[in-house]
Amino acid sequence: MAILLSVTRVVVAQEIRTITGRVQDAEDGSPLPFCTVKVEGTNAVARTNDDGKFTLRTPSKKVALTFFYIGYISQTLDFDLKADTVIAITLLPSVTTLDNVVVSDERFYGENQIEDIRSSTTRVEAKDVLMVPGLAGEPDLIRTMQLLPGVTKGVEGSVDFFVRGGDADQNLVLLDDAIIYNSGHLFGFMSVFNPDMLGDVQMIKGGFPAYYGGRLSSVIDIKTDGTMPEKTTFNGSVGVISSNLTIAQPLIKDKLAVKIAGRRTYIDQLLKLTGDPDLQLPYYFYDFNGRIDFKPSPRHSFYFSNYFGADILDIESDDPDDNGSSEFDIDNTNLSLGWKYLTPTNNIFSLTLTNSRFSYLVDNAFEESTLAVSNSITDYGLKARYDIFNLDVEKLSVGLDVIRHAMDPLEVDASGIVEDIFPSARSSAVTSFEGGLYADVEKKLTERLSASVGYRQSFATVDGKLYLGFEPRLLARYKLNELSSLKFNFTIISQYQHRVSSASLSLPVDLWYSVTRDIKPQRATQFGFGYVKSLGQSGLLFESEVYYKYANNIIEYQEGTNLFLNTDFEQSIIQGTAESYGWEVLLRKKGERLNGWASYTLSWANRQVDGLNGDATFPARYDRRHNVSIVANYKIFKRWEISAVWEYLSGSRFTPVVAQYAIANPLNTGVTVENIYPDRNSVALSNTHRLDLSLVKKSKPGKKLYGEWRLGVYNVYNRAAPVGIQIEQNPETGLFNYQQPGLFGMLPFISYRFKF
Template structure:
């Protein structure tokens, strides 16, 4: 693959010999942070580029004099007249638009929409932390993943869940990256909040399909989260105080204009109140203690400019959840969390040639403990990764943009380490199983602007995994094309193959993190998916963007647990696995408006998601739990005045599929002894919960402190108090003063009624 690239390189370079390059870095004038995805274009033409993940742009032109326009949403557009005779470096700082002048926003948005029309990339959603903070949130806690769930093709697992189910894929089929380091469990509070602190996050990109060749290892999506670099100009302190959590961020220069740091942390304090309530009820025999729960997380980042061509980045994350229930009959402790660190070196060989080399480490673990007078146990499981990768970017000419690179990851899996102690003091230990595996990949891709109307992006990834003497190999072709039917209408299509070599084994349909990551092995083949997408993108009056995409995804070697499987303390875990296939397909519709006093979007998805396992459901195809026929979201943001913004979000979704017993029979081995009630289930997931719908309202009031900035954010979650279903259980009916069962009644459990909240945010 790389040999072919080297053969093609001289021909690609030849066409660029009579051209010169304008290159540089775009930054915010206020903070010095780089601007990713900013537009750099020749005024009055369609010739333009976007800044890359380092804020660097390279514009290739014939020698001459040009009006170059630099723009970014929320910043004032800057136009410079530049005469190019040789390769030139021009670093630019853009001023934030305090007044949000209409023509400034419209011009920046026009450039953004034009880029969406011209690029072959589709099935991609971008979101900044600034945008997420405008929307109403549960308990006032802003969550970037929850905001992404409002986009078409991206679904939640249920009420309050921050898990992502993208185009029919399961939650473990999402590749989640934080500054290029892998995050295995991106959730707090049993899935209700994500681990990403909005004050530390610069923005996210979510790929639902058409995955660039540099990404691999998962089937359904790539969530690429980037942390902010911190203010290079002056020290800032920001944070927020809410109903259930507070957060604080400190950032500033290490050496002014050359290096910066950012430190951010947050913690919930519900446990403080529950402990006070429990303490006052200690002597009440009828009191059932409230579980003790809290989470915290911590982000840090440091950035250094080593020279005009070199930058160094260090990032870290640590987060932990603690859940405890303790009374005289039951003592239960549960904690889990992630540790992530990365170091990245960016080097610019020339105006057209860059490399990013990243070393990262990631660890996810959980521990369950139960301690009673007669028996206690401790169960732990974890996965630890060390990764090294290099990504090269080469702008061969104004028609060819090449990327190539490789990565290797060393995995260590610890599955089900169990330690128990009986009443007599004897200790039983089961070390569980420890597995190792090496995952690797190499890729090359090219974005080819064949003509002003036709653009092709194509590439190939070679991936592999080694474990237990077995070497798996996978060829992953990638292709995407866009054809501009007119100035405002583009037809796009793509095909992607993906392999997944690590698998999540869960013992529950809920979003509890009692999960085990398991490697591919001689008995467990890698998962594979093939996805096809076709879509149209339309720009109307330079301010409305409409897109629709139809997709079909086929998944092979899907893994599940057989009915009644035992995964804890089981050293023969593979005997509990069953294997099958899956498919998902659907149509997505999306309308977006970002300029003017009223902004927002409408997204709708019609979709199907099914699985087929020979050993489940008698081999019949069944819908997944997250199969959702209709999924609608409406988001509106109204600028009432310069100080007041109002927001509203409405969501509707078909109820989740689930299994329900249709009858029961009683089994009694010996007359007069206790009997057992055995439920009888029909086909798997043959019932539906009631439809889910909810309206959230929000109001942001900007205050006028003497220094810095601050605001009050008011939100109302579930404004009309819809009792949405979380799960269904059966209550047993018995004759009075008798153990005789007379029937069963289905009961619905709902989590959140109407919840008002207020959060004070500050920055100085």
């Protein structure tokens, strides 16, 4: 059946009756967050939370509730309420095949997006991640998000991303409410998120609800899977680069369960088997996810979530005449402890404690010289939130979050002749507190117009200095008709941390640093206007949005600054303004055989910083004018599918040397060659495009062991994307020219996924 109801009286009848419920997937029991629940004939509307729960109050004994959720069959149910009532709702996906009978959506695809107030927000499901052919066949959450409009990738293959003209450190990445500071493995070419542990994932590029703060450009809110398994299950995969295994184990039926997942690369072990010393690669990474869910009663639920990952490179020379060695370790640790309580008045209180730690160590030795570099950041956080529901206001959220950042110094420890080049030094340790008080109210004003108004009072304190951030939020939705709506969002947001980086992608020697007495918080103001249109039963949904963002106190560095192992970097930081604007288009398709999306972004991103480029405006490093992505998955036969990704990107920007001149040095003992540069970032690398393909063969249904073979090619026509520039001199003419070396040519892959 499409609907399963469980009705329980919890209190005696009263004038105002409360309906509390949970909406979940009929096939796997997973919660359906942000499902719209409407009381027919009234303005009362509720939306489910992260656990699929909702609360409504009504003075009527007889009500009709309609449940809308994208990709699922909408349903309307009648209730005769004699008391407060608890219900459990299960919805079937809108396209499900049962014994060759096709069940189609009763209304239309995209209904939930049209009803939803929020814009600039995209939900990503685990099946979307698995659908996209990744680097070496590895499914990757961040790489999937790089295919969405408004998101620009950095270097080809890297999981760094840039949203609406912002820097990579302006993206807030949360795993069960704990901050992830380094989202990449394999020197930044693979993300740390195991797709088998993913629950609800959403990316917000604008119109941030008031309970989010701390970053200017985007929020990626990742929840691990918290569903209660009915039996012991094993999921896993074996690929070219890594393998993983996930185990879900119920301990007490519907009350206590544990889920663990582990992943490791093994190229280092495979190359050892060759016995060839020239083919050894002493590098590997591993990560571990664990989650415990405990629901002792219908009103209380607890969870504990843990992530730990490490990248390790350990080079030891086997030559007795060469005692050189190199060690490189990166560690990521995240802990979350959460409690949710459904109050007797059927409101929801949640409390979360978090801990995040990121550290690295680079230790090199050669003969009598050594060079060691280390740095770390440790956070302890608390988040409290109270969601209140009634008929006059669909939802009122109030809360507090606070986090303590302890940034250990960047420490450079050198000895021997290398100390003449990199002298031993250390930056100052910094401890700061950051947080915010917020309130968010959502109300349906008329039958067509709904709005959400919020305010966040952010703050940060460091070294006796207090910063306050005024952060109003406004979202509105106007329904043109049943199939389309207009949306508007306005946000002011502050950022109190930044990443000191010597390159355009995350490297082991990058570090996070707080505002200080001299470094002011970054602030941004953003407007967005959107249009959403469903094409009815065709399974197509069209979304378009224009945006404008202005930021001040953005971080840049003085001309000629060398940040590599520079412990005095604060003296080189300068701040300025940034402006970005653009147009984004997303066309989604959901069907029985064809699924996917196509996106296009037209954007501009400029900056102005006194002391750079003659104080004139210049393009940002990743000011890419055009960005096109097409993602498609087609079911060829019942057990065969083909997936494809095609990308087109305008080239990133750089500042070339256009000429040189020679002048006598001050001692007249020779000449010094000086470079002549044009405007900053005035030249773009070549535009690039790439096609990835994969073929999937699934096992026969009904088998205890379910498997999927995946065979594919990354970069089918071997067109390597430029990752930088290098200057080469023509030996005949003596002239210099720029070359654009690429990375990752055609890479075939094969992998096997299983479940039992």
